[in-house]
Amino acid sequence: MNSVYFLVQQTMFFSIPLLVVALGGMFSERGGVVNIALEGIMIMGAFASIFVISVLQDTMQGQLLLIIAILVAVAAGMIFSLFHAYASINMKANQVISGTALNMFAPAFATFVARTIQVTKSINFNNTFRIESVPLLGDIPVLGQLFFQNTYLTTFLGIAILIVSAFVLNKTKFGLRLRACGEHPQAADSVGINVYRMRYAGVLLSGALAGLGGLIFVIPTSTNFNATVSGYGFLALAVLIFGQWKPKRIIIAAFFFGFMKTLASAYTGIEFLSNLGISSYLYKMIPYIATLLVLALTSKKSQAPRASGIPYDKGLR
């Protein structure tokens, strides 16, 4: 049972950032802008917020500081994503080039600034954010141990974001219009929807969520930030596609992948798995192979938003 608790708690550390960032990507792509800059935005969000934490942590601690960091990460992600929005929406640029440029820019910038300010590029921080056990909820048998112990505020925030995202996308005017812009912007335009504005909103949301995802990613897994998120932005993109651009599937994808990753990294601490005598290389490959297999079985109907990746051009028939 202990290892079950452990696996579930640990899975969150993989899944929640993937979930949040993939949801960000979803808003952008459902609005019609391919965002492969998720990786870069995560780095920017993490960089800015961890930096703020490192500056403020002597005067402030715990959840309040975390909330400030969250706001900083969101803001940084949004500001950075503006560049992508401007290029892909106003300038009708190739969205993959723009995203690639941002992915290259972010780590260079984070390193550059960190070095200019403090010589080394890694920014240390004290993790004062972990919640040993959520008051009351943590005491619930089984469930409490599964979900409300050894956790972070951001885990619940991630779940909340999922619920809100699903609602916004499917039940609100904003969501309807956004989706229209991602499927058939000419149609949206012809009914008086400002396609540019909607796409900006989509990209900015993706910036906010990816920036936040960067912070969520770093906090539980290290004690410093080092201008990298280890390719998780690309994995989030994979989760987004795996999740077929739909919130409910994205969460399944994020948890599937996160769980496989957890198993693959935690097997050495789980007797039954470590006794199988499988090499660590194979364990490391398992999440990716499993994902491919699942995809092969579930992708038949998968379909990206039709207009995503195509700059909106009024003149185009």
Add this chain to the structure above:
Amino acid sequence: MDYVIEMLNITKKFPGILANDNVSLQLKNGEIHALLGENGAGKSTLMSVLFGLYKPEEGVIKKNGKTIKIANPNDSNKYGIGMVHQHFKLVHNFTVLENIILGVESTKNGVLKMGEAKKRVVELSEKYHLSVNPDDLISDITVGQQQRVEILKMLYRDNEILIFDEPTAMLTPQEIIELMKIMRGLTKEGKSILFITHKLDEIKLVADRCTILRKGKYIDTIDVQSTTKEVMSELMVGRKVQLQVDKEPASPTDVVLNVKNLTVKTKRSKKNKLTNVSFEAKSGEIVCIAGIDGNGQKELVYALTGLSDVTQGTITLHGEDITKDTIRKRRVAGMSHIPEDRHKHGLILDYSLAYNLVLQRYFSKAFQKLGFLKHRSINTYSNELIEKFDIRSGQGRKTLVRSMSGGNQQKAILAREIDTDPEILVAVQPTRGLDVGAIEYIHKQLIRQRDEGKAILLISLELDEVLSVSDRVLVIYEGEIVADLDPTSTTEQELGLYMSGAKREAVS
């Protein structure tokens, strides 16, 4: 005289072409004003300018005498202008309802109130006899139904100036009659209508006045009642057009295409899409499959041409069983296909016109050697076709097909498919969206092909065309052939009865 809308001296350029050259148009309050012109004359462009999709280089727009600025569809909406576009502007994976309310959603705190909207849509669709199911996905309904959705979109917005860009191209005769009635009704309610069509009958039927464009230029505005169809078409094309198809009786010889007990079932639906369809087409005859849209025509064509699999039955071409052959093999064996959806199937919009003209032949000896394209031959050949079929575009064979007008895109497909010298030509709605001049030409081509001994299978929704071009009419209803008729001894009314399932005869 009070004009609701005046478009004065509008000029709109596109790369290589003056789409509108100092064009003016005045719409009276409560009238139906037709806009007539050849393919590529600039009709859609002019309407798009009015609707705020294009910004003209020159010219002014006035509403009720006051100059207004229409920079985008939001503005046009504000001024009560609505438009049904020639190329539908519907989101394929949205429901009918979602498409209708898009842009004018009613909400409570940002949350959609779908229930109310649905009620209104149902009311509207009943009132105007535009039957659609609000919960269907656009991708699941027929083109005709999509057309209705477009109209409902406009009605839902309470627009007072309605633009219909070729709304009838996809409708059945009954639906067209319905639409005409609706349009009349709308003008009675005080709305004014701009109506683009290539069908002179329709203009005669509903329009009050008609403005004619030719090659981007304004030609004339005429009073419809006092002008004959012949005059109209002459004004439009700049020469006399023969409106009546003129042909010798057919003299069919040997069987080219033989279809036996064809049954098609798709995974999604429980019912057969086609049931035991059997017929043959001989060389030297034009066989027409008539029917209301959605009765299995698409499945039949897909099965014949190899775009989808057959559940049961056989298809033979000149005695060879081709039921299981690939698309390419059928092509090479002599089957040609003018597809219904030109954008989905017929053209690669981002290829040049030349490349599109060899889409079915690039692999043949004439255009390829050892796997290398012979660009010189491709270019010469396409220049020939462009000349021969009068395909108009900004930059000749180098034009990107995407930028060509709908009619000219259709001509390109026709040129390609006819020029391959097929054994059998499967032509689905070959004249959809074409101007009378072009239609005349196409019809002549079809008949010439027939006279040269080809078999032609024509799938058409237009009774006119069915009765005037074909030598034999098969009526399809709910996936079955319900009649085999001789067009010379059949009336539109009788055809209508078979098409609607009210009547059927045993067909072997």
Add this chain to the structure above:
Amino acid sequence: TPEPVAPVEDVVEDVVDDVEEVVDEVVDEVVDEVVEEPSGYELAMITDIGDIDDKSFNQGTWEGIVEYAEANGVTHKYYKPTEKSTDAYVAAIDLAVAGGAMVIVTPGFLFEPAIFQAQDMYPEISFILLDGFPQDGTYTEFRIEANVYSIFYAEQQSGFMAGYAAVMDGYTKLGFMGGMAVPAVVRFGYGFAQGAEYAAAQMGIDAIELKYHYTGNFDATPENQTMAASWYGAGTEVIFAAGGKVGNSVMAAAEAADGKVIGVDVDQGSESDTVITSAKKELAISVQQGLAGYYAGEFKGGVSEVLDITVDAVGLPFATSRFNQFTQADYDAIYAALVADTDGIASAILGDADVAAAGELPLTIVSVTVFE
């Protein structure tokens, strides 16, 4: 109507003129550059895999250089090669020389072939090669010239002390997470296991568990954090993290699981309260000594030496360690024994050249579980 385009001949001519002009300029510039006196950074370091803040030997080395240079007012700079290849390292050395370097420090065995070439190319420049001995790249020719000082460290001794201290301090469930199985890391790991064995024998403990793994990277990743967390979850009390920033992931896991960490290379006690001690390798000090020798005219050129506990190059930072039972006296005793090699204790520690894999270490009390 638009302006007519210039006749094409003119255009082409213009372009050719322009190109010629540019080429001339570039050639001039290049010549200038070569003739020009370099602006001058006397002390240079070339980085390898990691950056100067890899929490590992790049960082340790660089900190040593900086400290020395600032104390003595010498200009200093580090150079990043364009990629990880011998040629690129040599090119970086060229650049450093062009930049005025007199002494070039290269951390890591990957520089062996580059230094092998550079020692001949630049006889007037002095090189300090850490963790390596100049060789031709295929291990067929080994040669050290008078301008190269090669330094190795007895990491196995440092690891030994860490393992010893951990067991003496009462821990019996140990873990070792190395970055990659490169020689220095392997020596840390082997020493750790043997130190634990030694302490256990001394204390009469009959069973010590040791989980042993190379993560395959030197980064802080969720994978590394998860693995450490799973070890702590399975009862491991202290993990020796010998892989640069892998340590930060282990610390993150330790903080969540009340586990303990042993740092590596430098004193990492300040990075997390979970760090009980660090197996040090005094890169900075040895670099500084090398530099001091150079400036004193006593550069140890042509020498390759292993720096061990006798010169204080390895050991634990006792003052800042967080031990419960392991006392200063205990530390001093084992330190003295190792320095004196009492009963051959120091020379008996097996290194990377002696044993092929951790599982083959001759241990009786410590049971090593290796995760390949």
Add this chain to the structure above:
Amino acid sequence: MMNKLKHRLLASSGFAASLIAIFAGLFVGFIILLITNPDQAVDGFVTILKGGFTGGAKGIGNIFYLATPIIMTGLSVGFAFKTGLFNIGASGQLIVGGYVAVLIGVLAPGLGSFHWVIALIGGMAAGALWAFIPGLLKALFNVHEVISSIMMNYIGMFMVNALVAETVFDSLRAQSLPVAQSAQMPTLGMDTLFKGSSVNAGIFVAILFVIVLYIILNKTTFGYELKACGFNKDASRYAGINAKRNIILSMTIAGAMAGVAGGLIYLAGSGKFIEIVDVLAMEGFTGISVALLASSNPIGVLFTGIFVSYITNGGFYMQLYDFVPEIIDIIISIIIYFSALALIVRHFFDRYALKSGLGDDDIPAPKVEPKRKRRIGLKNKEVDKDE
């Protein structure tokens, strides 16, 4: 004839636009230099401009050396783009190809002077296989190639790590063994011409593939089919083109290019080895930039590959001054960003060319991929037969 040339010049506005992007990017870079270190900004900037030339003959040689693999990955990504596929998996294909090349290079020394050729072909085949899998998954199961390629990147990396440790392991350094002398790329005398640089015959191999791919794409029926599939799958099916086969072939060829890139890297004899480290090969991602800067045109890829290498070398030499070295990554990313914007400038040029009355029959064919060309990516259409 002259008239035609004139048109060609105008039509190469894409080139002019790229230049504008480069100038704009450099300008912003210069400003950053000025802000961070005004004293040396001019010197540093000049160094960037001079690129590899600062290093003289050696520097020039190294431009070509560093350009070689990214031209190959650029070709890989670009070729797939032309077919409407986004090959983000060049990194995995590269490492798998590199491994097989090394394996042959180490274990089969008896192959004589063809050794390197065979090793390279082995690498090519391995890369092809690695991309064949996502191609197959896409064609048969509609699995989006972006996600499967990302997965294959990681699988390839871990697999190669395991295989190197099993087969060609240098246990002293935790990396692959050096390949036999005969498996190293010949230098064709360039080692004396560009003395001290690592340039080798690899650059000619890359140029060879540039030409081959250009011909395939623009002059063959196969290329016609591939591009047709990229633009409109339904229409190509209607035209009797086997879309599934084309998806697989296109990915496979793309993978082969990346596989060659891997071979060229590890057979270069520059002292580079496959390390057992869990990090994806960067060249695969650089290939994306290279391909996109070139609008996926193979000839363009040749030049953008050299350009990126040129400026990277410039950045290397900029270390002679007091700048945080990451500045060069910042500048390159800004140039790439501006080049994305530059496409609009190019669009404008094209318009101008058309408007200025050149709409006659002799304009060079609008290179097949206008507006929609920018539709890249994450789109996924069912290639299924049933409707």
